[in-house]
Amino acid sequence: MKAVRLHEVGGPQNLxxxxxxxPVPAAGETLVRIRAAAFNRRDVFITQGLYxxxxxxxxxxxxxxxxxxxxxxxxxxxxxxxxxGNPHLWAGDASILGMPHDGTFAQYVAVPTxxxxxxxxxxxxxxxxxxxxxxLTAYRATFTRGQLEAGETVLIPGxxxxxxxxxxxxxKAVGARTxxxxxxxxxxxxxxxxGADVTINYADPEWHKQIKRGEVDLVVDSSGGDTLNxxxxxxxxxxxxxxYGGTRLESTIRIFPIFWNHLDIRxxxxxxxxxxxxxxxxxxxxxxxxxxxxxxxxxxxxTAAERMAAAEQFGKIVLTIP
Amino acid sequence: MKAVRLHEVGGPQNLxxxxxxxPVPAAGETLVRIRAAAFNRRDVFITQGLYxxxxxxxxxxxxxxxxxxxxxxxxxxxxxxxxxGNPHLWAGDASILGMPHDGTFAQYVAVPTxxxxxxxxxxxxxxxxxxxxxxLTAYRATFTRGQLEAGETVLIPGxxxxxxxxxxxxxKAVGARTxxxxxxxxxxxxxxxxGADVTINYADPEWHKQIKRGEVDLVVDSSGGDTLNxxxxxxxxxxxxxxYGGTRLESTIRIFPIFWNHLDIRxxxxxxxxxxxxxxxxxxxxxxxxxxxxxxxxxxxxTAAERMAAAEQFGKIVLTIP
Numbered sequence: 261m262k263a264v265r266l267h268e269v270g271g272p273q274n275l276x277x278x279x280x281x282x283p284v285p286a287a288g289e290t291l292v293r294i295r296a297a298a299f300n301r302r303d304v305f306i307t308q309g310l311y312x313x314x315x316x317x318x319x320x321x322x323x324x325x326x327x328x329x330x331x332x333x334x335x336x337x338x339x340x341x342x343x344x345g346n347p348h349l350w351a352g353d354a355s356i357l358g359m360p361h362d363g364t365f366a367q368y369v370a371v372p373t374x375x376x377x378x379x380x381x382x383x384x385x386x387x388x389x390x391x392x393x394x395x396l397t398a399y400r401a402t403f404t405r406g407q408l409e410a411g412e413t414v415l416i417p418g419x420x421x422x423x424x425x426x427x428x429x430x431x432k433a434v435g436a437r438t439x440x441x442x443x444x445x446x447x448x449x450x451x452x453x454x455g456a457d458v459t460i461n462y463a464d465p466e467w468h469k470q471i472k473r474g475e476v477d478l479v480v481d482s483s484g485g486d487t488l489n490x491x492x493x494x495x496x497x498x499x500x501x502x503x504y505g506g507t508r509l510e511s512t513i514r515i516f517p518i519f520w521n522h523l524d525i526r527x528x529x530x531x532x533x534x535x536x537x538x539x540x541x542x543x544x545x546x547x548x549x550x551x552x553x554x555x556x557x558x559x560x561x562x563t564a565a566e567r568m569a570a571a572e573q574f575g576k577i578v579l580t581i582p
Numbered sequence: 583m584k585a586v587r588l589h590e591v592g593g594p595q596n597l598x599x600x601x602x603x604x605p606v607p608a609a610g611e612t613l614v615r616i617r618a619a620a621f622n623r624r625d626v627f628i629t630q631g632l633y634x635x636x637x638x639x640x641x642x643x644x645x646x647x648x649x650x651x652x653x654x655x656x657x658x659x660x661x662x663x664x665x666x667g668n669p670h671l672w673a674g675d676a677s678i679l680g681m682p683h684d685g686t687f688a689q690y691v692a693v694p695t696x697x698x699x700x701x702x703x704x705x706x707x708x709x710x711x712x713x714x715x716x717x718l719t720a721y722r723a724t725f726t727r728g729q730l731e732a733g734e735t736v737l738i739p740g741x742x743x744x745x746x747x748x749x750x751x752x753x754k755a756v757g758a759r760t761x762x763x764x765x766x767x768x769x770x771x772x773x774x775x776x777g778a779d780v781t782i783n784y785a786d787p788e789w790h791k792q793i794k795r796g797e798v799d800l801v802v803d804s805s806g807g808d809t810l811n812x813x814x815x816x817x818x819x820x821x822x823x824x825x826y827g828g829t830r831l832e833s834t835i836r837i838f839p840i841f842w843n844h845l846d847i848r849x850x851x852x853x854x855x856x857x858x859x860x861x862x863x864x865x866x867x868x869x870x871x872x873x874x875x876x877x878x879x880x881x882x883x884x885t886a887a888e889r890m891a892a893a894e895q896f897g898k899i900v901l902t903i904p
Contacts, residue, residue, distance in 0.1 A: 349820040349844050484837040498671040506837025513835060515806040515828025518849035522671050525847035527840035 262582065263319045263366035264561050269309030272565030275320070277558060283362060283370040290328055290373040292335060296389030297364040298323035299568045299577040300422065301505075306359055307565065315360050322357045324364030325379055325388035326581070334379040336388045337364065337371055338536040340396065347532045356393070356530065364389075365561065367581055374533070380544045390550040390576035391543065393530070394422030397504050399539035400531035401480045402430050406502045410435035412477035415494065417441045417462070417487045419451045422576045423504060425551040427480045428454055433546040439476070441467060441487075450574045454551065462487070468494060484508035497521040504528050551575030558582055584904065585641045586687035586883050591631030594887030597642070599880060605684060605692040612650055612695040614657060618711030619686040620645035621890045621899040622744065623827075628681055629887065637682045644679045646686030647701055647710035648903070656701040658710045659686065659693055660858040662718065669854045678715070678852065686711075687883065689903055696855070702866045712872040712898035713865065715852070716744030719826050721861035722853035723802045724752045728824045732757035734799035737816065739809045741778070742769045744898045745826060747873040749802045750776055755868040761798070763789060763809075772896045776873065784809070790816060806830035819843040826850050873897030880904055 261282045264275050285291045303320045305311045322339035341361060344351030357363050357371065379388045401423070402408050414431045416424050419440040431438050432455040439458040440451045448459040460467050468490040479491040479501045485508030492501060492513055503525065517523060531539070542548070553573035556564040557580055564577050583604045586597050607613045625642050627633045644661035663683060666673030679685050679693065701710045723745070724730050736753045738746050741762040753760050754777040761780040762773045770781035782789050790812040801813040801823045807830030814823060814835055825847065839845060853861070864870070875895035878886040879902055886899050 346820075352819075482841075488837075497674075498668075503837060503841045505841055509838065510834050510836055512832050514832055515810075515825060516831065518847065519804075519825045519827055519851050521849060522851060523849045525840065527843060527845045529841050529844060 261367035262558065263362075264321065264558065265317050265319055266307055267317045269307060269314065269316070272304060272307050272569050273562055274307055275561050275565055277561065280319075282368040285370040288373055289370045290330070290376045291368055291370050292324065292326050292337060292376060293329055294324045294326040294364050294367060294369055294581045296325050296385045297321045297579045297581060298390045298422075299564060299579070300393045301568065302356070302393070303358065304565055304569045311359065313360060318359060319362040319366045320358050321363030321365035323389055323392045324369060325385050328376060334385070334388070335376050336379045336540070337369070337392060338375040338377060338396070338533065339393050340530045340533070340536065341372065341375065343530070343532050347534055350530065365558075365579060365581075377536070377540055380540060382544070382547050383549065386552060386555050386578045386580065387550050390422070390552055390578050394576065395426050395539050395543065395550065396531040396536050397528070398423045398426030398430060398480075399542065400535045401502045401504045401528050402427050403538070404531065404535055405526045405528045406478045406480060406500055408434060408436050408478050411437075413437040413439065413475055415439045415441075415471070415476045415479040415491055417479065417481050417483050417491060418507070419456070420444070420447045420571065420574050421482070423482065424480070425454070425575045428456060429548050429551070430542065433542070433548060439471060447574050478502065480504070482507060484511045486511070489513045492517050492523060492525075495521065495523055498523070500524045500526060502526045502528055553577050555580060583689035584880065585684075585689070586643065586880065587639050587641055588629055589639045591629060591636065591638070594626060594629050594891050595884055596629055597883050597887055599883065604690040607692040610695055611692045612652070612698045613690055613692050614646065614648050614659060614698060615651055616646045616648040616686050616689060616691055616903045618647050618707045619643045619901045619903060620712045620744075621886060621901070622715045623890065624678070624715070625680065626887055626891045633681065635682060640681055641684040641688045642680050643685030643687035644715045645711055646691060646714070647707050650698060656707070656710070657698050658701045658862070659691070659714060660697040660699060660718070660855065661715050662852045662855075662858065663694065663697065665852070665854050669856055672852065687880075687901060687903075699858070699862055702862060704866070704869050705871065708874060708877055708900045708902065709872050712744070712874055712900050716898065717748050717861050717865065717872065718853040718858050719850070720745045720748030720752060720802075721864065722857045723824045723826045723850050724749050725860070726853065726857055727848045727850045728800045728802060728822055730756060730758050730800050733759075735759040735761065735797055737793070737798045737801040737813055738762045739784070739801065739803050739805050739813060740764060740829070741773045742766070742893070742896050743804070745804065746802070747776070747897045750778060751870050751873070752864065755864070755870060761793060769896050800824065802826070804829060806833045808833070811835045814839050814845060814847075817843060817845055820845070822846045822848060824848050824850055875899050877902060
């Protein structure tokens, strides 16, 4: 079968399409014939050596949709492997599809049968392949951890990446008010077209002054740095900040608003099986279509990965698998 | 009546004992004859002008125990005024006894009758007067927000202040394991005598390496700064950090442990009426006696406040009211 393999770290250009043996599913696993996959930052970080526990060579890719040849159904894969029985927290030996387990950038992938879900009927294969990791992360961040409700205001800093575009779609679907920021006017325009209520260009260092203090119920952030500190200062008393990543590795935060305003800062990574099922049900019920930035053929994988590395995208970068 | 009054900010030495008219209780208020009061950092911050909304002259003091002349019972006062009906959060117009409302450093104070509770029978008047603000803050931080359970390990940085000594006593009472830090060996010895399982001197900048990563379920902190960042790195996956203050106004924190370990950082200030009642019940059930650092007579109030300002105390600094 054809697979996108990484033999040594060094950047996206090290990704190679190779002919390898298809995986042999173990007991309790299903062999899925992948037709569409999608990129996450994680895939780029792995090519750059910026991820814990890299073991090479490996087939990358966490997101995939395709066919289950046995049941002859269209399926989508939950990339969270071995979350375990605690809905609050993954198990110590949990991992994410695509490292160290061979991933979805291939014609076949073997995954635990419990991770294989029917594809929502309203989605194309490319759309379904764009959903898993970012949709799961966004769903847990927005609802399970963020407890966003209709009528609340959510701040979504740095719109453009997969998770943030899902947070925007999910928040609009439940009737929340959304404030998005970006340094790129084109991304703000795209967000506005998707329903963002307020769009702010953070090229202005005083961007946060365009938001009233106390106006924000929830911020869903992966920026860290000064963005997080400013966002905490905008939260209403009792407000929540959910962090699912840190583009800036550190943040210098003022302590006073946290205790005086009874704030919660909640970390989250990926999501439980209940979250994945909840996300698919939510996407189905609200007929949500993921924002697809660009669809590349498998043999354009380096171009696709370089677009991801440059953070130029708005929405998901999809790879079709022949 | 005699009252400790502040006419202008400038430090503890500006506190004066004066003869003023006793307050006249409004409808729904009770006039309490105070016999013991206690200091909190807040009182010192007010004398230094480091508190929001200072209006002078004012009788200071949040903590008080004494008699209700009408019912002829010994009572203790909940210093949280107007928390409101939401157990998660104080109301926008909530305040704390002692600023802007005249406080407990006086022979009489008028407070809402709902804030007057029977004094736990096992406590002396001085002990009861030492409990309210710090006991309430510690109870909410440890249990309502911190959800500490038997068998868990709690890190208590900077033992010595009122709240931290209550956290230690409360944690031991429920069967938790306690790790305390201080820069003063004498305070560590006192904490050990109170049941602290592990004592660490943070004069060693590598103090955190004496604790295994993942060994801590909960940290209750008011230090901020580097202490908070180090504590976050010690929490087990799913662990909690509760912040009730910030001696260092800022903290530079690493974002990775927060999202990767699914951590919660929870801010808290004071507590609800349910928390105060729960704290008194807990203190009564476990026959907890607060740690009293020193008892001063009312006319030694400046000396008492200066000891508080110097952070030399271990436990509460009490003022007897003649």
